[in-house]
Each structure stands twice: as structure tokens, then as C-alpha cells.
Amino acid sequence: MADYKEAPLASRPKTLDPAEYFNLSPEYRRAEEERAALRANLKRQYQIQLNNPLRKELIEDPALTRWTYARTNIYTHFRPTTKTSLLGALFGVVPLFFWFAVLKTDRDEREEKIKAGTYDRTYKISY
Amino acid sequence: MRTSPICVWSQVNSERKMAALRAGCWARALQKAKGQGFKHMFFGARTAAGLSKDALPGSYPKTPEEIAAAAKKYNMTVQDYQPYPDEGMGFGDYPKLPDRSQSERDPWYSWDHPDLRRNWGEPMHWDFDMFIRNRVDTSPTAMDWRTMSGTLLGFVGFMLFMFYAGEVFPSYQPVAPKQYPYNNLYLENGGNPEKEAEEVKNYKI
Numbered sequence: 538m539a540d541y542k543e544a545p546l547a548s549r550p551k552t553l554d555p556a557e558y559f560n561l562s563p564e565y566r567r568a569e570e571e572r573a574a575l576r577a578n579l580k581r582q583y584q585i586q587l588n589n590p591l592r593k594e595l596i597e598d599p600a601l602t603r604w605t606y607a608r609t610n611i612y613t614h615f616r617p618t619t620k621t622s623l624l625g626a627l628f629g630v631v632p633l634f635f636w637f638a639v640l641k642t643d644r645d646e647r648e649e650k651i652k653a654g655t656y657d658r659t660y661k662i663s664y
Numbered sequence: 665m666r667t668s669p670i671c672v673w674s675q676v677n678s679e680r681k682m683a684a685l686r687a688g689c690w691a692r693a694l695q696k697a698k699g700q701g702f703k704h705m706f707f708g709a710r711t712a713a714g715l716s717k718d719a720l721p722g723s724y725p726k727t728p729e730e731i732a733a734a735a736k737k738y739n740m741t742v743q744d745y746q747p748y749p750d751e752g753m754g755f756g757d758y759p760k761l762p763d764r765s766q767s768e769r770d771p772w773y774s775w776d777h778p779d780l781r782r783n784w785g786e787p788m789h790w791d792f793d794m795f796i797r798n799r800v801d802t803s804p805t806a807m808d809w810r811t812m813s814g815t816l817l818g819f820v821g822f823m824l825f826m827f828y829a830g831e832v833f834p835s836y837q838p839v840a841p842k843q844y845p846y847n848n849l850y851l852e853n854g855g856n857p858e859k860e861a862e863e864v865k866n867y868k869i
Contacts, residue, residue, distance in 0.1 A: 603758075604790075
């Protein structure tokens with residue numbers, strides 16, 4: 538596995554990450570310890586609520602609330618920039634005109650063929 | 665089950681206390697709201713969850729203090745916390761977590777939510793619902809991407825090319841139209857018996 542290469546949908550597992558066993562500087566260790574402290578605090582909060590015998594309601598997860606709030610309130614932080622305007626035009630405006638053009642030309646051609654009598658109806662269930 | 669009189673009395677007492685507490689809460693809320701009007705009593709700045717407004721996602725952080733506060737809000741270290749670039753796409757200060765699916769996480773660790781492989785309170789990826797184990801999987805593959813895509817495209821391309829070549833240069837089993845005897849079945853096909861049919865020879869020696 539020494540020649541493992543990452544790809545857009547395939548990541549490098551943490552066990553093959555050289556930083557885990559080569560680069561154990563004090564700063565890296567301190568950062569890992571900070572993360573572990575945060576994790577432990579959250580675990581403690583959850584376990585206290587989970588094992589509380591007087592608890593009757595569900596344990597509310599603030600991270601989930603924040604995620605839901607962020608996903609549903611996108612427009613409050615929307616700002617018209619070049620990128621957002623281009624994307625909006627590309628996905629909202631262009632398809633209208635594009636599909637109108639495609640369908641209109643196709644149907645006009647079919648109409649011409651029917652009028653001229655050259656429309657081939659073999660194997661056609663509907664029109 | 666026989667309960668002693670003391671237990672029953674304390675239970676009733678505690679229920680009465682709970683009722684009194686609830687009534688007191690209502691009374692206090694009504695008193696507070698009286699000054700601010702009807703609207704504030706029901707539609708005030710109060711989230712449905714127990715979270716306050718500053719625990720919810722906000723706008724893009726610009727100063728280091730805002731960054732530190734946002735990192736603390738999302739339970740991340742300042743080093744790890746990295747918001748989405750401020751391009752007006754609507755992310756606000758939500759953190760940009762690495763695009764790793766939940767199937768990459770350790771299956772043997774005792775997660776708080778084992779099916780989601782997530783702990784309580786852990787910051788969720790923006791596309792969390794895409795990265796659950798039933799959906800997109802970013803775990804390492806048996807071989808690298810180039811080999812896989814090369815093999816697939818190579819095979820599909822080769823087959824397409826061969827089918828196209830078969831259309832351009834068709835090759836059939838050697839067949840010929842069916843040959844009938846008795847001058848192509850002259851009498852059976854309604855030929856005149858008196859008249860002499862022309863000789864049809866379907867072979868060549």
C-alpha cells in the first residue's frame with residue numbers, strides 16, 4: 538500500500554497518513570490533545586444527559602440544530618456576486634430558453650413532415 | 665402494591681409543587697410580556713430549540729475574535745475551524761469540514777450514534793445527508809482511480825468501436841434465397857397446365 542494515491546472520491550485513510558507516525562512534533566500532539574479535550578467534554582455532556590434517570594424528553598443535539606438552521610437559512614447570507622449571478626443565470630434562466638428552442642424546433646419539424654406527408658409512424662405508439 | 669402513607673403524601677406534595685411551579689412560570693411570563701405587547705409574548709426572539717441566538721450559525725467571521733467565537737460555538741479548535749470562502753453562496757460561518765463520508769470512520773469505536781458513526785455534539789458536514797453510509801462513500805478503493813476508469817472506459821470504448829465496425833462491415837452466414845423445384849412451382853403458383861412453362865434452372869454445374 539506504499540504506492541497508494543488519492544482520488545476525488547477515494548481518500549487516504551488515517552492509518553496510511555505519514556503524519557501519524559513520522560511527524561509527531563509537540564505542536565501536532567498539542568493540537569490532537571485539544572481536539573481530544575473537546576471530544577471528551579461533549580461525550581461527558583451526552584453521557585450525563587443519557588444516564589439521567591429523571592430525564593423524560595429527547596436529548597437535543599445543538600450541532601444538529603445548527604446544521605438544520607444553516608441548511609434552511611441560506612438566503613440570509615446570500616449576496617449577489619459574479620459567481621452567484623452566473624450560477625443563477627446558468628441554472629435558472631438558460632434552461633428555459635434552451636429547452637424552448639429545442640422543443641420548438643423539434644415540434645416544428647414534425648409538423649412540417651406531417652403536413653408534407655413524410656412523417657414515419659412505424660413503431661410509434663403515441664403521436 | 666401497597667405504598668406507605670409517607671410515600672403517597674410526598675408524591676402528592678411533589679406533584680402539587682410541580683403544578684405550582686408551572687403556574688408560577690406562566691404568571692411570570694405573562695407579567696413580563698404584558699409590557700411588551702401581544703406580539704412579543706408569542707412571536708418573540710425565541711427559538712423552538714433550547715439554543716440562544718448566538719449559538720446558531722451567523723454570518724462570515726472577519727476578525728480573529730469572531731473566528732475564535734465561531735470555533736468555540738461549533739466545538740472545534742481554532743486550527744481546525746475554517747469557514748467556507750465568503751462568495752455570497754449562503755454558507756455564513758458554517759465550518760468547511762473535509763469531504764469524508766461516514767463509512768470511512770472507525771466501525772469499531774463506540775459512537776454515540778453507531779449507525780451514523782457520529783458522536784453527540786460533533787460538527788456536521790454541510791453535506792452530511794449525502795455522506796451517510798447508504799449514500800456517497802469516499803473510502804479508499806481497491807485500486808487507484810486511473811486504473812479503474814481506464815479499464816472501464818477502455819472496455820466500453822472497445823465494445824462500442826467493435827459494434828460500429830460490425831455495422832460498417834457486416835458479415836453474415838452464407839445464405840441464399842430459397843429455391844423451389846418444378847420451374848419455381850409453376851403449376852402450384854397458378855400457372856396454366858396447357859401452356860408450357862419456361863425452363864427455370866436454379867443450379868449451375
